[in-house]
Amino acid sequence: MSVPAPAATQFVEEHPIDTLLRADRFPHILCPACGIGSVIHCYVQAISESGIDKAQHVCVSGIGCSGRAAGYINVDSYHTTHGRAVPFALGIAVYRPELCVTVISGDGDLSSIGGNHLIHAARRNVNLNIICINNFNYGMTGGQAGPTTPVSAKSSTTPFGSWERPFNLPHLAHAVGASLVSRWTVLHARQLKQTILKAMHKQGFAFIEVLSPCPTGFGRPNDRGDGIEDMRRYRQRCVIDDEAYLPDIDIDITDDTSPIVVGNFVDIDRPPFQPVLGAPRREVAKVLAENANQRTRSRESVGHEH
Amino acid sequence: MPGTVSATASTPPRVMTGEHFMVGDHACAEGALAAGLDFFAGYPITPSTEICERLAHRLPQVGGTFVQMEDELGSIAAILGASAAGARTLTATSGPGFSLMMENIGLAAMMEIPCVIVDVMRGSPSTGLPTLVGQADVFQARWGSHGDYGIVAYSPSSPQECFDLTIRAFNVADRLRIPVFVLMDEVIGHMTERVVIPPAQQIPRVDRKRPSHEPGDAVFLPFKADADLIPPMAHAGEGYNVHFTGLTHDERGYPALNAQTHEQLVTRLVNKVAVHAPEAILTEEVDLDDAEVVVVAFGCTARSARRAVAMARQQGVKAGLLRLISLWPFPEERVRDLGRRDAVKRFVVPEINMGQMCREVERLTHLPVQSINRAGGAMITPQSILEVLVS
Numbered sequence: 049m050s051v052p053a054p055a056a057t058q059f060v061e062e063h064p065i066d067t068l069l070r071a072d073r074f075p076h077i078l079c080p081a082c083g084i085g086s087v088i089h090c091y092v093q094a095i096s097e098s099g100i101d102k103a104q105h106v107c108v109s110g111i112g113c114s115g116r117a118a119g120y121i122n123v124d125s126y127h128t129t130h131g132r133a134v135p136f137a138l139g140i141a142v143y144r145p146e147l148c149v150t151v152i153s154g155d156g157d158l159s160s161i162g163g164n165h166l167i168h169a170a171r172r173n174v175n176l177n178i179i180c181i182n183n184f185n186y187g188m189t190g191g192q193a194g195p196t197t198p199v200s201a202k203s204s205t206t207p208f209g210s211w212e213r214p215f216n217l218p219h220l221a222h223a224v225g226a227s228l229v230s231r232w233t234v235l236h237a238r239q240l241k242q243t244i245l246k247a248m249h250k251q252g253f254a255f256i257e258v259l260s261p262c263p264t265g266f267g268r269p270n271d272r273g274d275g276i277e278d279m280r281r282y283r284q285r286c287v288i289d290d291e292a293y294l295p296d297i298d299i300d301i302t303d304d305t306s307p308i309v310v311g312n313f314v315d316i317d318r319p320p321f322q323p324v325l326g327a328p329r330r331e332v333a334k335v336l337a338e339n340a341n342q343r344t345r346s347r348e349s350v351g352h353e354h
Numbered sequence: 355m356p357g358t359v360s361a362t363a364s365t366p367p368r369v370m371t372g373e374h375f376m377v378g379d380h381a382c383a384e385g386a387l388a389a390g391l392d393f394f395a396g397y398p399i400t401p402s403t404e405i406c407e408r409l410a411h412r413l414p415q416v417g418g419t420f421v422q423m424e425d426e427l428g429s430i431a432a433i434l435g436a437s438a439a440g441a442r443t444l445t446a447t448s449g450p451g452f453s454l455m456m457e458n459i460g461l462a463a464m465m466e467i468p469c470v471i472v473d474v475m476r477g478s479p480s481t482g483l484p485t486l487v488g489q490a491d492v493f494q495a496r497w498g499s500h501g502d503y504g505i506v507a508y509s510p511s512s513p514q515e516c517f518d519l520t521i522r523a524f525n526v527a528d529r530l531r532i533p534v535f536v537l538m539d540e541v542i543g544h545m546t547e548r549v550v551i552p553p554a555q556q557i558p559r560v561d562r563k564r565p566s567h568e569p570g571d572a573v574f575l576p577f578k579a580d581a582d583l584i585p586p587m588a589h590a591g592e593g594y595n596v597h598f599t600g601l602t603h604d605e606r607g608y609p610a611l612n613a614q615t616h617e618q619l620v621t622r623l624v625n626k627v628a629v630h631a632p633e634a635i636l637t638e639e640v641d642l643d644d645a646e647v648v649v650v651a652f653g654c655t656a657r658s659a660r661r662a663v664a665m666a667r668q669q670g671v672k673a674g675l676l677r678l679i680s681l682w683p684f685p686e687e688r689v690r691d692l693g694r695r696d697a698v699k700r701f702v703v704p705e706i707n708m709g710q711m712c713r714e715v716e717r718l719t720h721l722p723v724q725s726i727n728r729a730g731g732a733m734i735t736p737q738s739i740l741e742v743l744v745s
Contacts, residue, residue: 070597073608103569103593119597119609124590126438127599128431129461135428139435140590142419143393147591168424323421324414
């Protein structure tokens, strides 16, 4: 029985996002089943759907596997030093506020060596989109533990299992003032792209954690199987809960019975960082003053109840 | 209500043309403003804080951006980012903060992002003497970040030079696409003297080279240097889709991790400063025509040296002064020439460190080089230099 070929079948030489990738740099350095490529895809998809001129998009990375992201994206891109992507991006975003500046980097780069910049940029509400790819280890250097490595997980620097409490990154980002806080996995490609799109149009500091498989660095010493195993785990364990109580959404990636809470947790409007005198800044000062008054009033009301 | 200050008719202009009685740190800030500073990021540290404070007040009123960062790591990163987007950028610090900036100073050299970094030197190492003078950061300025690269550093000896050399630092940074240092010392930073600020149209300005190709022109290679070894610079947001990386990169800006590309890139980064050294080097010569003993000095120590040379001449000793206005590149040819003169018998190098710039002089002459050193905390007096000159 012959199946006739559909008449409309066409072979095209180009994909719509080709112009957003530096194809002349392929093959890339990433391992088979690494999740970083999926994040890059979601980011460039968001660029193409953003309605913002491609020339207005800037991508900044730090150091590490995720830090290589900037090098594959065909917009103005800056591959900076370890931990300093956020303040470098701040310089661009503050000097050229019309640009849409996105930082793509890893959990170690952003929350360990760059942790201080992360919390202060969030506190200031700098207009940046942070895509933090969390693979629970330092992949580029061969699988060392970091501030996101789960308790008991093995790595080349925790050969007997990690015993440090890891960061709960969405809780951290919210606590220090981020305007938009989300967590997805690379399995949630559509949700992730939508959240990146939302971040691109949001004035303020957006923090998006993306859980990503690292079969080479994290999977192997912890018997996690290959990348597809991690994707199955994400599908089985992830619970979308936008209303989640953030202190409770710690991840234990090694405990296959516990849920992984994902979602768009925080989306608030707060005046973005604008250190230029004039009308915008006066507006910021007014809003901050009003917020301060409200807090004072709420404390007073609490006092009366007692 | 906080943050509501705005420019009014009484706001001082960007260039405060006129005569002033001004402290060195403020003169440096005014020099930056006159040079067209767009973006300052810094962190308070003695004895440079007055630069930060002056710019916090002045820069926003003339349309610029002032950001107090969380630390010096962030300060240097922020000025590199803003410069990559086209701004003239500055940070100001002192030894401990300068140490923290070293990694990204290497990034600035590697990415060829122009910026100006002021280091007001205090007693060191470590926390040392925060409020007292030192001159011990001169080799850190030259070699502080890992690897080989070229930089330019100036060392003012007066508040007037704080103003003048800061302007020059911006022009050299943009011309060569490098980080340029203004290495003040605490005495000069905190010294108050007459400062003359010329009319705005007399402030020299040299801008960075810009691409002649349109965005999208495949012929344009963002890191392909011209014959002067300097590539034109495309800024963020202009549509060139540039890639800047601290990794060894080819003319496209793409990582190319091999010995050949590294050899070409690092050689060019070093040579581009070397071949333009004559444009960058500045010295002042006092009584060198018949000098038998040549004092080489910079910063506040050059002021003592000038006095000591005059006192020695009164006592019949033919002394002269080579004042280093630029520390790096070192004026090698000038020192070599002086060392070859029949009249010159020896060099004397006073400096507030345990012997740094004297090494540069030593490698350029076979004549005796006498070092006069203080660890820091106080100036070297004219008398202590005179004693060596007349001995």
